[in-house]
Amino acid sequence: MEKKGVKVVTDLLTKTVGLLFFSLLAIGLGVLFGVLFEGMLRENPDDMALIESSNPVLDTVPLTEDYSLSSNLDSEAQPVQSEAQSASSIGIVSKVPVGPFNSYQEAAAAGAQLQSEGYPTYILSKVPYAVQVGAFSNPSNAENLKAELLAKGYDAFLKTE
Secondary structure (H helix, E strand, O other), X not given: OHHHHHHHHHHHHHHHHHHHHHHXXXXXXXXXXXXXXXXXXXXXXXXOOOOOOOOHHHOOOOOOOOOOOOOOOOOOOOOOOXXXXXXXXXXXXXXXXXXXXXXXXHHHHHHHHHXXXXXXXXXXXXXXXXXXXXXXXXXXXXXXXHHHHXXXXXXXXXXXX
């Protein structure tokens, strides 16, 4: 009877130690690959093959066309109205990028500043670099956000699709 109890305890300890080992191994590998991936991004932030997005809201906005970066700063900024439906279900027609910037690092710094002010941001990783601050189905909401950003000193412009 004692041998059976010892065997049960031994089996339980063996399974527990095995589970603990594989848990620590998984955590260690996650940390290792996370550090390696971060290093790859720091070495080459332009490489979009490292980051793929299937979310159409996060697609990059090509800035190859000529855009007018000047606008009327006399207009008062209006609060941006929230959307009742998800943007992907109703279609994005207006985007508000800030920039352009000469380097990814400049765009990342501007993105961090905008995030600290409470704006959601997405850094466009193709030259010329920009920070997308908003994407709207209602063009007037995009205009309001653009005016608000211009009043705060950012080089914001409107891109309509």
